[in-house]
Amino acid sequence: MLAIKNLCKQFDGLKAVNNVSIHIEKGTTFGLVGESGSGKSTIGNMIIGLLNPTSGSIQLEGLDLWDSKNKFIRPSPGKMQIVFQDPQSSLDSRLSIRNIVTEPVRALPFKQRKEKMSKEYLATLMRQVGMNEDHLERYPHEFSGGQRQRIAIARAIITDPEFIILDEPTSALDVSVQAQILNLLKTLQRELNLTYLFISHDMSVIRYMSDRIGVLFHGEMVEEGETEQIFKFPKEQYTKTLFASLPQLSK
Numbered sequence: 517m518l519a520i521k522n523l524c525k526q527f528d529g530l531k532a533v534n535n536v537s538i539h540i541e542k543g544t545t546f547g548l549v550g551e552s553g554s555g556k557s558t559i560g561n562m563i564i565g566l567l568n569p570t571s572g573s574i575q576l577e578g579l580d581l582w583d584s585k586n587k588f589i590r591p592s593p594g595k596m597q598i599v600f601q602d603p604q605s606s607l608d609s610r611l612s613i614r615n616i617v618t619e620p621v622r623a624l625p626f627k628q629r630k631e632k633m634s635k636e637y638l639a640t641l642m643r644q645v646g647m648n649e650d651h652l653e654r655y656p657h658e659f660s661g662g663q664r665q666r667i668a669i670a671r672a673i674i675t676d677p678e679f680i681i682l683d684e685p686t687s688a689l690d691v692s693v694q695a696q697i698l699n700l701l702k703t704l705q706r707e708l709n710l711t712y713l714f715i716s717h718d719m720s721v722i723r724y725m726s727d728r729i730g731v732l733f734h735g736e737m738v739e740e741g742e743t744e745q746i747f748k749f750p751k752e753q754y755t756k757t758l759f760a761s762l763p764q765l766s767k
């Protein structure tokens with residue numbers, strides 16, 4: 517689904533992302549973990565077209581997202597979506613939930629747009645994320661952080677995406693609410709055959725969510741592989757250090 521090869525991003529003298537390669541199979545979750553400043557968001561931003569790579573390639577289903585002139589080639593409308601960390605600031609407080617959730621639909625062809633705006637479709641969509649139809653007429657400030665993240669997820673899945681970047685989607689939430697959102701994301705992945713790139717600095721969240729993980733350190737992928745393999749037998753000293761700084765995990 518997503519293939520990143522030898523990706524680099526340099527800011528002046530700083531190698532924020534250095535020769536990173538990632539392969540994500542359809543229907544799976546790849547967890548990208550690393551401390552603050554390790555380059556996680558920079559990679560996410562190059563995938564969604566906000567930052568151009570210094571070198572390397574990113575392919576979505578075999579198609580390059582950056583052309584030879586380093587221009588971003590937008591994938592077909594809605595195919596790729598992103599959910600950000602902070603549902604407080606990522607939802608426009610002046611817009612009703614209906615307007616927020618249906619905003620990405622504007623990019624879709626007319627027939628799909630009509631279907632997605634229908635009462636029946638929106639009621640089903642809201643239920644799918646654990647909300648209900650009545651919530652559509654309300655505004656973001658009327659909801660809790662967890663509910664706002666459910667709304668952000670509804671906005672992400674309304675276009676029938678195949679690939680979603682989840683950029684610290686639960687980091688701003690209480691632990692009990694975190695678990696609910698993580699389980700919702702897992703259920704949706706199963707039901708909709710979604711592929712996730714899950715960005716987090718939280719090792720226990722990454723372990724719970726990911727089939728494979730990559731550990732970033734100063735822009736470099738120091739370790740990459742099947743999640744349980746890395747958790748049980750970390751090879752790199754840096755990965756061991758990350759684990760050592762964690763409270764004891766139970767899984």
Ligand SMILES: Nc1ncnc2c1ncn2[C@@H]1O[C@H](COP(=O)(O)OP(=O)(O)OP(=O)(O)O)[C@@H](O)[C@H]1O
Nearest residue numbers: 527530532550551552553554555556557558559717
């Ligand atoms: N637009 C920019 N201009 C200059 N330097 C940048 C820019 N964006 C990021 N950086 C630098 O690149 C490095 C990687 O940053 P990035 O935000 O990707 O890390 P991160 O792992 O996502 O961190 P966090 O978990 O705090 O979001 C950092 O040293 C950061 O200061």
